[in-house]
Amino acid sequence: xxxxxxxxxxxxxxxxxxxxxxxxxxxxxxxxxxxxxxxxxxxxxxxxxxxxxxxxxxxxxxxxxxxxxxxxxxxxxxxxxxxxxxxxxxxxxxxxxxxxxxxxxxxxxxxxxxxxxxxxxxxxxxxxxxxxxxxxxxxxxxxxxxxxxxxxxxxxxxxxxxxxxxxxxxxxxxxxxxxxxxxxxxxxxxxxxxxxxxxxxxxxxxxxxxxxxxxxxxxxxxxxxxxxxxxxxxxxxxxxxxxxxxxxxxxxxxxxxxxxxxxxxxxxxxxxxxxxxxxxxxxxxxxxxxxxxxxxxxxxxxxxxxxxxxxxx
Numbered sequence: 001x002x003x004x005x006x007x008x009x010x011x012x013x014x015x016x017x018x019x020x021x022x023x024x025x026x027x028x029x030x031x032x033x034x035x036x037x038x039x040x041x042x043x044x045x046x047x048x049x050x051x052x053x054x055x056x057x058x059x060x061x062x063x064x065x066x067x068x069x070x071x072x073x074x075x076x077x078x079x080x081x082x083x084x085x086x087x088x089x090x091x092x093x094x095x096x097x098x099x100x101x102x103x104x105x106x107x108x109x110x111x112x113x114x115x116x117x118x119x120x121x122x123x124x125x126x127x128x129x130x131x132x133x134x135x136x137x138x139x140x141x142x143x144x145x146x147x148x149x150x151x152x153x154x155x156x157x158x159x160x161x162x163x164x165x166x167x168x169x170x171x172x173x174x175x176x177x178x179x180x181x182x183x184x185x186x187x188x189x190x191x192x193x194x195x196x197x198x199x200x201x202x203x204x205x206x207x208x209x210x211x212x213x214x215x216x217x218x219x220x221x222x223x224x225x226x227x228x229x230x231x232x233x234x235x236x237x238x239x240x241x242x243x244x245x246x247x248x249x250x251x252x253x254x255x256x257x258x259x260x261x262x263x264x265x266x267x268x269x270x271x272x273x274x275x276x277x278x279x280x281x282x283x284x285x286x287x288x289x290x291x292x293x294x295x296x297x298x299x300x301x302x303x304x305x306x307x308x309x310x311x312x313x
Contacts, residue, residue, distance in 0.1 A: 001021075001022050001023065001043040001044065001065075002022070002023045002025065002041060002042045002043050002044075003017060003022050003023065003024050003025070003042065003043065003044040003045065003046060004025050004026075004027060004035070004038075004039065004042040004044070004045045004046070005024060005025065005026045005027070005028075005045075005046045006027060006028065006035070006045060006046065006047040006048075006050050006051075007028065007046070007047055007048040007049070007050050007070065008026075008028060009046065009048070009070050009296075009299070009300050010296050010297050010299070010300035010301075012297065012300050012301060012304070013046065013070070013300040013303060013304060014026075016301075016304045017304060017307065020304075020307075020308060020311075020313050021313070022044075022307075025042075028050075032051045032052075032057065035057075036056065036057055036060040037060075039057065039060050039061040039064065040060060040061060040062040040063055041063070042061070042063065042064065043063055043064065043065045043066070044064065044065055044066045044067070044068065044307070045061075045064065045066075045067050045068070046068045046069075046070060046303065047067065047068070047069055047070070047076075048069065048070050048071055049071065049076055049258065051076075051258075052076045052077070052078075052258060053067060053076060053077040053078060053082075054078050054081070055078045055081040057078075058078060058081040058082055058085060058087065059081070059085075061085075061087075064085070064087050065087060065088065066087060066088040066089070066090055066307065066310065067082065067087060067088070067089055067090065068090040068092075068303045068306070068307065069089070069090065069091050069092065070092055070095075070299045070300060070303055071091065071092060071096075071290075071299065072091060072092065072093040072095075072096060072097075072100075072149065072150065072199075072290065073091065073093075073199045073200060073227070074089055074091050074199075075199065075200040075201070075227070076258060077089060088310060090303060090306045090307065090310070092298075092299045092300075092302035092303050092306075093148065093149040093150070094149055094298075094302050095290075095295055095298035095299035095300075095301065095302040095303075096150075096289075096290030096291075096292070096295035096298065096299055097149035097150050097152070097153040097290075098153050098294075098295070098298075099289065099290045099291070099292040099294065099295040100150040100153060100154070100197075100225050100289045100290045101150060101152075101153030101154040101155075101156060101157045102153075102157060102292075103225055103251060103285070103288070103289035103290070104150075104154045104157075104195055104223050104225045104249075104251075104289065105154065105157040105158065107223055107225070107249035107251065107283055107285065107289075108137065108193065108195070108221065108223055108249060109137065110249070110283055111221060111223075111247045111248075111249045111281070111283045112134055112135045112136070112137060112221065112247075113132075113134035113135070114131075114132045114133075114134055114280075116283045117132065117280045118132040137161050137163060137193075138161055138162040138163065139162065139163070140163050140164075140192045140193050140221075141163065141164040141165075141166065141190045141191050141192050141193070142155075142158060142163050142164070142165045142166070142191065142192075142193040142194075142195065143166045143167070143168070143187040143188075143190065143191030143193065143194045143195070143220075144165065144166070144167040144168070144179055144195050144197060145167075145168055145184075145187070145194065145195070145196050145197060145198060146168075146169060146196065146197035146198035146199070146226065147167040147168070147169040147171075147174045147175065147179060147181065147197070148169070148174075148197065148199075150197045150225065150226070150290075151167060151169070151179075151195075151197035152176065152178065152179075154195055154197065155167065155176075155178035155179040156178050158178070159178060163193075164190070165178060165179040165180070166179060166180055166181075166182050166186070166187045166190060166191065167179035167180070167181050167182070167187075168181065168182060168183065168184045168187045169181065170203075185215075188215045188216045188217060189216075189217045190217075190218075191216065191218065191220055192218050192219075192220050192221070193220060193221045193223070194216070194220050194221070194222050194223070195222075195223040195224075195225070196208070196222075196223065196224045196225070196226045196230060196231075197225070197226050198226050198227070198230060199226070199227070200226075200227040200229055200230065204227070204230045205229050205230065206229065206230065206231070206232050207230050207231075208222075208224075208230055208231040208232060208235070208236065209232040209235045210232070210235040210238065210239075213235060213236070213239045213244055213245065214244065216244070219243055219244055219245070219246050220244075220245060220246065221245070221246050221247050221248075221249075222236070222245050222247070222248045222249070223248075223249045223250075224248070224249070224250050224251065224252055225251040225252065225289035225290075226252060227252055228250075228252035228253040228254045228255065228256050228287075229254055231250075231254055232254070233253070233254045233255070233270070233272040233273065233276070234271075234272045236248060236272070236276075237272045237275045237276065240275075240279060240281065240282065246281065247281035247282065247283075248276075248281070248282050248283070249282075249283040250276070250282065250283070250284050250285075251284075251285045251286075251287055251288065251289040252287050252289075253273065253276075253284075253287075255269075255270060255273055256287060263286070
């Protein structure tokens, strides 16, 4: 079976697939249209987020049997078209869940304790202690929206703190010893920290808007290590300005390109993004929550293991 690799990944992916008897071909530069002309020759493809695998692409892939995405979500793949053609979809959410859980916790602690602003001020010759007085995590009620791989990993990291952890998910009975599953209305009534861990779907796109934010009883700290397009940034900014959101830690942004590889390509940043970049109660990272040395290997290994299981190798 022939596999086309469309993004670079950990070397073990190529090495182990070859050892299992697959024929690997790498193409990291051809356009989507160029790939469509040759994709019929391949049984499988491996991709991260280089370009969307849409219906046109899938219809050109006459012999495609599986698509492996070296990442957590499948939103860049037309899942309906793949299902119609009996193409197996393989994601690797298990591979970076620990990394995302650690990153979310790190961002939350940095935000509560103003570490990002204090660091910048000291480098600029300012020694401001009272202005950088922090807030403790102990005593907070953390609400986790989406309790799958990364939501569970974040809850596990919170076990060493004296916090209440609530979770909400569209699936029933996913709560565990680390988080009590509740209705969204209960979470909105109790939470003082909210962490987003949902996939990008039609239901979650722009879910965090003015109405959603105003449904929370308490002002809250907001963390997003999931997908940028789950948030209406202008509504987030308004909530930061009026104090409904006390601070935001954002690893992902609405304005990211679909490949996740670039942001600052436009000459002028959108006004809401300009605010986030300047705001002291906002901490930003460039979509790297799941991007560790360890997860680089784990993601690749997860894909190999699932392909091995799929073909009983």
